[in-house]
Every structure is written in C-alpha cells, then in structure tokens.
Amino acid sequence: MGTINNQSILINADFSTSGTIAVLQGIKLSIILNKNLYLLNICNKNIEENTDKLKIISQNIHNEYNIEVAYEVIYGKPNRLNKINAIASGLEKNIDPLLVIIGINNNVKGLLKLLKNSKTPIITVQEKNPSKNLYKNIIVPMDFSKEAKEKLLWAIYFGKHIGSTIHFLFAEEKDEYLLQKSEDNLMFTKKTLSNYPEIKYKIHKVNREKKSIDEYALNYSKEVELGLTIIIRNKNYIFSRPEKKLLLNREKKPIMFLNRNENFYVPCV
Template identity: 30%
Template sequence: MYAKNQHILLLVQKLNPNKKALNHALKIATIFKSKVLISNSPFSKNKIADEDLENYISDHDNASKIQLSITEDQPNKIIKQLNIIFMFIEIDVKNDFKFYLRNNIFSWILNAKIPTFLVGQKTSIKTEYSNIILPIDHKKESKEKMIWASYFGRFNNAVVQLIPATEKEEVFKKTIRNTLLFTKKMFSQFIFNYKIHKSEFSSKHIDEEAFKMATTNESDLVVLMTGKAQGVFFLRYNSKKIKHLINHYPNPILLINPMKDYYLPCDG
C-alpha cells in the first residue's frame, strides 16, 4: 500500500528525557509505514554528540541518525534525496524566535516542500493522532489542508473535525462553501468519519479558536497553514503566530505551506 523507504525527518536541539518529540515522530512513522531519521538541527549552536544521539534512539529499530548541513538548496534537497514526507521539530522557544529568523529553523520550515509537525514544551506526550482538527478560513488554499487530513482518516482511522469560519462578505462565504463541498466529495471516497462544527468566529480568529473548541482534546492534532503572501514579513508573521500557539496550547501542530509543489506520501 505504501512506497518503501519513506522517512520522517526529526530535527533536535536538545535531548528531552521524556523523548516527547521522538515518540511523536515514531507514531507518525507507524501511521505512514515509514522510518525516522534523526539529526542535530543545522541551526543549533550546541551540537549533540553523535554517541548521545545514538543512545537516544538505541531502543528504537525504526530510527537512525543522519547528519545535515546548511546550504541554499536545503531542506528540499535532502527531502528529495531521502524521500522525506514530513519534518518533525521540537520548538525551542528561547532560540527559535529571535529577530534574524533567516538564520534559524523557521527558514527551513517555511520553505520546505513537505509539511512540518511542531511540538513544544507544553505539547501533550500523548500520541494518538485519532482526532484531527481542521479550521477552515476564507482562503481557497484551505483545500490543501483537507488532503493532508484525509491521510489520518485513511491510515489511522482518525475522526476529522471541520471548523469553518463565519464570514459576512458573500465572496468569503462562497469560498468556504466551495471548500466544504470539495471536502465532502473527497472524503466520501474513503471510509472514515468526519464532522462539521458551526463556529461564530471569522477567518482572522478561526485558527486559535480551533484549539479552544469543546471537541478539541489536548492531544489532538491541529492542522494549520502558513499565512500572508511571500515577502519581507513572511517569516516574522508566521513565527510570531506559531510562538503564541506553541506557548499556550498542548496540541501538536501540522504546519502546511500553501502551493509548494509538495512531495506527497505514496499510498499506492
């Protein structure tokens, strides 16, 4: 059902004793019939010794160590070479949100042709990935989130929770209706449950409100999309938003960059 040799790339900056990021990455690897590749974050000033990395994953046959470097064609060069379908990063709030964002991990996250899983200090250690939270705003690119969410329904029997924004402008209402129609049509091709929840919030606030919904449990995956057009404020805008969400909520995040000509997981 799956292509062989698909990988999850886990970038670490320190070795957390509870192995939270590793356990999350291993769960995703299980769902997608893939293996975990672990590496020092190329942007980390304090590199973890190879021996310590080896010991960190020694109990897990499904994980192995690699080395990465910073070049202009990364991360997409290594993504293509090693058939990586997701990056996985444990956010270091102290180091990952400094002013010169082009010199840290966010430059990779926001340029990758694959989605990135983000966990933080507050992220739950639970790794069910059985309830997927999907806020839907007025942008047509929201349809891309539905494709990625469908994998969890298909491969992990997850329930997908759709939370559309409420808008006053007719053009925005139409886009949201079209996204829901697209989603229903696509999801009907597979056997998994999904639910649509009414919301009173506009597109501006729908992402954060998705974390607060009564149907959202602490370990549920929230699927988000980077916002704003590419430009001088792209890194700053998105990193500020992620910092806030990582600091306030226990949910892992799947962050998708729209229109990136993605390398999609193989299911055939």
C-alpha cells in the same frame, strides 16, 4: 551515520525537552504509518559526543520498536534550521521525508524561516508532551482559499491510515463573496470525503468573531480530546506576530504547518 532507503520521518533531535518530545512523536508516527526515522542533530561543537548520543538513541529505538533509524550530526548553528530544509528537499541527502518534526525552544527565528521555505510539512511540538491520543482528533480550520484543499487531503491521509476523526471548522463569513468561496470549499470537502466512506469526520460551522480561523481552531481543540491542528502557512505574515503566536500557542499544542505551493505534495491517500 546509519543509512536507510525507504521514506522517513525527519526529526530535529537536539536533546532538549521539546526535542525529546519530537523524537517520541516521531516514534509514534513511525509505528502507525510504517515509516523509518531519520534523526538529525545540528551543532557547532561536541560533534563526536553528539554522534555517540544519537547512535545510542537510534539503537535503543530500533531494539525496542523494530524501527529502521538513520542518524547524522552536521556542523552548524543549532538555532539555524536551514540545513533541515536542504536535507528535506533532497538537495544535500538522498532521503524522501514524509514530514519533519521539530521541538520549539530557542530556535523560533530559524523555525519561522524554515516554515517559509519548506515544501515538506512540519509538525512543531513544545515542552508539553501531547496526549497519547494526539491523532485521535485532527482539527482542520477551513477558509475560503483554494489552498485549504491541501489540508483536506492531509486530513484524509491521517483519517485513512490512523483512524482519526477529522473536525473541519468552516467560518461563517459575513462578507458574501468570502462566504460563497467558503461554501464552495465545503461542497468540495463533502464531495471528496464521499470517496472515503471509512473516514470519520464532522463539519462544524463556527463564528470565529475577531479571531482568524486558525486561532479559533487552537481554542476549539480544547473542546475535544487534544488533537493535531493542520494549518496552512500565511506567506503575508511569516515574520509578524500572528504566525509566531500560533507557533508559540499558550496551550503548547502541536501544529502541522503546510506551505502554500502551486504543486503541493500530499502522500497517496
């Protein structure tokens, strides 16, 4: 296994099409954010063969992009991703991942469980290779919840370090109480962004109709050049249709999932 000490982007390198796209996105983020890569493969057979594959991939990435890459193959069922959470949280390995990137294939059930438990942000990609300008536009659906502020801080991080244009979507709520909460978040958003004059952003007030603001955001991203959508995981329906629908969105768009934590983590902005 290769070893590195600095903060890394952790990637589930399972050699699938979506897993390959996850690696490519990791390379892109590693370059623009100046982070290392940590390639992880979970398998219950062909461990030596997979280790050789990861070694070659890691060496090629390092030689072509001058990125420090660590790699490891660990024993387990490939579609069960609990090992990723253990490693990302520092329980099993001494690494400090900024985020995790995972390709979606036959691991949906395991991925939903991982989303439920992970304190580390997770970017999911499907079998469609995202645009080269994936991070040019960041889509941030904002609702009335206090947890929405975590999305704001991650958006600022991308805006500051990548130069993304941030699109904040605020739903025009019909309920007066929810509308007021949403307006409070809007004021907080503007006040926070006033401290970062270099960040490009747009505020959009939208009629989400019967859709959730997250579903609306995925549809909205059709209107701008394909961008990463940042979503807070809803703990109330992690195993039901709404979250799975977001995960497996028809347009195969990448999503960054954040968990609801009392002491949420966001990198220094």
